[in-house]
Amino acid sequence: MPPRTCLCGLPASYQDCCGRLHRGEAAAATAEQLMRSRFTAFGVGDEAYLLRTWHPSDRPQRAGIDRRVKWVRLEVLETxxxxxxxTEGTVRFRAHYLERGRPGEMEEHSRFVRLDGRWVYAGVV
Structure with a gap:
């Protein structure tokens, strides 16, 4: 069941925020919005969305969602x-999670590009 408040950190419900992107009702307007929606996709286990929004040149067969990890908070540090x-952008962020009840965080500087008019994840800077 999706969360009521969107995991991406914006003050909206999941259904009205990243849920619209996950369901294909809207496309990310900015690289940051795509990054936020991808974080949320990891949180709700939406592997199909992650793969759809990954640049085809380095898209894996599977997104690698680990069900033991619960993504709990996102900080956007720089865009x-x-x-x-x-047509290109980067987002540096810190993602907070719980793994087996223990808190952790990971930081990444991601690159995004427009492909056929839509933002896609293009790897780590």
Whole structure:
């Protein structure tokens, strides 16, 4: 069951925020919005969305969702480019999780590009 409040950190319900993107009712307008929706997809276990939004040149066969990890909070630390007028952008973020009840965090600087008019994840900077 999806969370009521969106995991991405924006003040909206999951259904009205990242849920719309996951269901294909909307596309991410910015690289940051795509990154937030991908974080949430890991949290709700939406592997199909993760694969759909991964650049085909390095898309894995599986997204590698670990059900033992519960993603709990996201901090966006920095963005470059990635707006509605850009074709490339980066987002540096810190993702907080619980694994077997123990808190942890991971930090990544991700690259995003527009492919056929849509933002896709293009790997780590």
């Amino acid at each position: 470059t480019g990635g707006s509605v007028v850009h």
